[in-house]
Amino acid sequence: SRPGLRGREAELEQLRALVEAVRRGGAGAIALLLGEPGIGKTVLLREAVSLARDQGFAVSHGRAEELHELAPLASLASGLLHGETPLLARGDFADLAVHHDQRIWLVERLAQLIEERAAATPVLIAVDDVQWADPLSRFALSLLPARLLGSPVLWLLTGRQDPHLYGQGPRATTLALRPLSERALAELARDVLGAQVPERVAELLGGAGGNPFLATEMLSGIAAQGGEGPDVPERLVLGVRGRLADLRPDTLHFLRIGSVLGRAFSLADAAALCARPASALGAAVEEAIAAALLRDDGERLLFRHDLLREAVYADLAPSVRRALHREAARRLVAAGRSSIDAVPHLLKSADPGDTEAVALLGTAATDVLAVMPDLAADLSLRALELVPPRAPMLFDVGERAIVALTRAGRYTQARETGDALLARQPSLDVFARLQCVLGDALWHLDDIHELTRRSTAALAAVTDPVTRARLTARQALARSRGRDLEAARESGEEALA
Incomplete structure (x- = not known):
C-alpha cells in the first residue's frame, strides 16, 4: 500500500475488480464512494481513474463545486469536456442546448453520445463531490447509469450523503469509507x-x-x-488550521476572500473582491501555494481540500461573511457574469427589502425555469420572502412564483401562495391576473368547480383585453370537462379571437 492509500486496500481491490469487470464483460456498473470530508474519497477516485486509464478506458474526470450548483449540467460537463482527450466534443455537447427545455430528451441524447463513444472503448465517468451537483446533472446521474447498463460504462461518484440521492440501481456498489484503523x-x-x-x-x-x-x-x-x-x-x-498561523496578514485575508468564492475561484474575482489589482496579489498567491493550501490549475486557484476551505471560511465572523457574499454577488453582476453565478452568494447574504437581490433571483428563476422548474420555484419563493409586505412589486414577484410552482408540479403550494397574495386585497386588475395564473394550478388539481368560479369572478372585474382572453381560455378548459362541449369550443374561439 502506498502513502495516501493506507487502510484502503480492500476498497481499492473492489474498484480494481470493477474496472476489470467492465473492461472484460462489456456491461455497465456504478460505484458510490461515501464518507465524511477528508476520509479519502478523492484519493481513491483518482487511483481508480489511473487504473482505468492504464486499462485503456476513455475517461471523464470532473467534480461538482459548492456555490456553482445552479448552472445546468455543469457538474457533468466539468469532466466530459476537459482533459487531454475529452470524452465528448464541444460541438456535440453544445447541440444538447437545443433540448434545454426537454430534460428527458436531453438526457437521452447525452446517453446516445456516451453510448457511441463506449462502442469503441470502455468508458469511465467519475464525478467527485456529487453533493454539490447542479439539479440537472443530478437528474442525469439518476437515469444514465441504468440507461447505459448494456454498454461498458463505469460510473464512479463520491459524496457525503445517502447514496439514494445519486441514483442507485442494478450493478451498484456502495463503498462507505470508515475511519482508519x-x-x-x-x-x-x-x-x-x-x-x-x-x-x-x-x-x-x-x-x-x-x-x-x-x-x-x-x-x-x-x-x-x-x-x-x-x-x-x-x-x-x-x-487544518495549523498552516494558517504563520501566514502574512495579506495572504490570510486573500484566502478568506477566496473561501467566500468557493473551493475553486479565479484570481480576477478574488482581486475584485479584495479591491486590489490582480498583479498586487502575486505574493499572497505564492505563499498560499507554498503552504500547500492552494493549487493553481492554470485557469483557477483551488483550495487543496474542502476542509481547508471550510476552516478558513469558518474563521470569518458571520456578519463579515454575509457582507462579502453580498459584495461578491454585486461584483459578479457588474462584471457581466450570469445571474446564476451571483445567486449562491445572494442566498447567503440577502436581507428582507433587498430589491436588487429580488430582481437577480427573478432573473435567475426565469433563466432556469425551462430546465429546472423546481429550482426556479425555490428561487422565486426566496425572492418573494425578501419583498417588503407593502411594496408595489409584491404582486409581480408573487405572480412569477405561482407560475414557477405550477411548472414544477407543486400545485397545492402554488394555490396557497396565490391565496396569501389575494388576502392582501390587491387592485382589480392584479386580482384578475393572479386568478389567471392560479387557474393553471386549479386545472392540475382537478378542481374544476373552483376554476370556473374564480375565472368567472375575475372576468367580471377586469377590462384589460389580454387578461380577459387568458381568463376566457381557462373558462374554456373548465367547460371542456362538462357535457356542453359546444360552449367550451365557443369560449376557446372567443379567447383566440
Missing part, C-alpha cells in the same frame, strides 16, 4: 515521520478520529517542527 494510522505516521514514531505522536493521532486528511495535516505539522517537540500546538490535533 490504528494500524493504518501507525503506517501513515511512519510514512511521514520515518521508522521511529514517538509515543506522544501516536496519542495525538487519536485526535484525528481516523480521518486520513486530518492525520496527514497533523503529521506534516509535527514533521515541520522537527518531530515531537516539547510543546506540540493543540491546533495540530484539530488538523
Whole structure:
C-alpha cells in the first residue's frame, strides 16, 4: 500500500475488480464512494481513474463545486469536456442546448453520445463531490447509469450523503469509507515521520478520529517542527488550521476572500473582491501555494481540500461573511457574469427589502425555469420572502412564483401562495391576473368547480383585453370537462379571437 492509500486496500481491490469487470464483460456498473470530508474519497477516485486509464478506458474526470450548483449540467460537463482527450466534443455537447427545455430528451441524447463513444472503448465517468451537483446533472446521474447498463460504462461518484440521492440501481456498489484503523494510522505516521514514531505522536493521532486528511495535516505539522517537540500546538490535533498561523496578514485575508468564492475561484474575482489589482496579489498567491493550501490549475486557484476551505471560511465572523457574499454577488453582476453565478452568494447574504437581490433571483428563476422548474420555484419563493409586505412589486414577484410552482408540479403550494397574495386585497386588475395564473394550478388539481368560479369572478372585474382572453381560455378548459362541449369550443374561439 502506498502513502495516501493506507487502510484502503480492500476498497481499492473492489474498484480494481470493477474496472476489470467492465473492461472484460462489456456491461455497465456504478460505484458510490461515501464518507465524511477528508476520509479519502478523492484519493481513491483518482487511483481508480489511473487504473482505468492504464486499462485503456476513455475517461471523464470532473467534480461538482459548492456555490456553482445552479448552472445546468455543469457538474457533468466539468469532466466530459476537459482533459487531454475529452470524452465528448464541444460541438456535440453544445447541440444538447437545443433540448434545454426537454430534460428527458436531453438526457437521452447525452446517453446516445456516451453510448457511441463506449462502442469503441470502455468508458469511465467519475464525478467527485456529487453533493454539490447542479439539479440537472443530478437528474442525469439518476437515469444514465441504468440507461447505459448494456454498454461498458463505469460510473464512479463520491459524496457525503445517502447514496439514494445519486441514483442507485442494478450493478451498484456502495463503498462507505470508515475511519482508519490504528494500524493504518501507525503506517501513515511512519510514512511521514520515518521508522521511529514517538509515543506522544501516536496519542495525538487519536485526535484525528481516523480521518486520513486530518492525520496527514497533523503529521506534516509535527514533521515541520522537527518531530515531537516539547510543546506540540493543540491546533495540530484539530488538523487544518495549523498552516494558517504563520501566514502574512495579506495572504490570510486573500484566502478568506477566496473561501467566500468557493473551493475553486479565479484570481480576477478574488482581486475584485479584495479591491486590489490582480498583479498586487502575486505574493499572497505564492505563499498560499507554498503552504500547500492552494493549487493553481492554470485557469483557477483551488483550495487543496474542502476542509481547508471550510476552516478558513469558518474563521470569518458571520456578519463579515454575509457582507462579502453580498459584495461578491454585486461584483459578479457588474462584471457581466450570469445571474446564476451571483445567486449562491445572494442566498447567503440577502436581507428582507433587498430589491436588487429580488430582481437577480427573478432573473435567475426565469433563466432556469425551462430546465429546472423546481429550482426556479425555490428561487422565486426566496425572492418573494425578501419583498417588503407593502411594496408595489409584491404582486409581480408573487405572480412569477405561482407560475414557477405550477411548472414544477407543486400545485397545492402554488394555490396557497396565490391565496396569501389575494388576502392582501390587491387592485382589480392584479386580482384578475393572479386568478389567471392560479387557474393553471386549479386545472392540475382537478378542481374544476373552483376554476370556473374564480375565472368567472375575475372576468367580471377586469377590462384589460389580454387578461380577459387568458381568463376566457381557462373558462374554456373548465367547460371542456362538462357535457356542453359546444360552449367550451365557443369560449376557446372567443379567447383566440
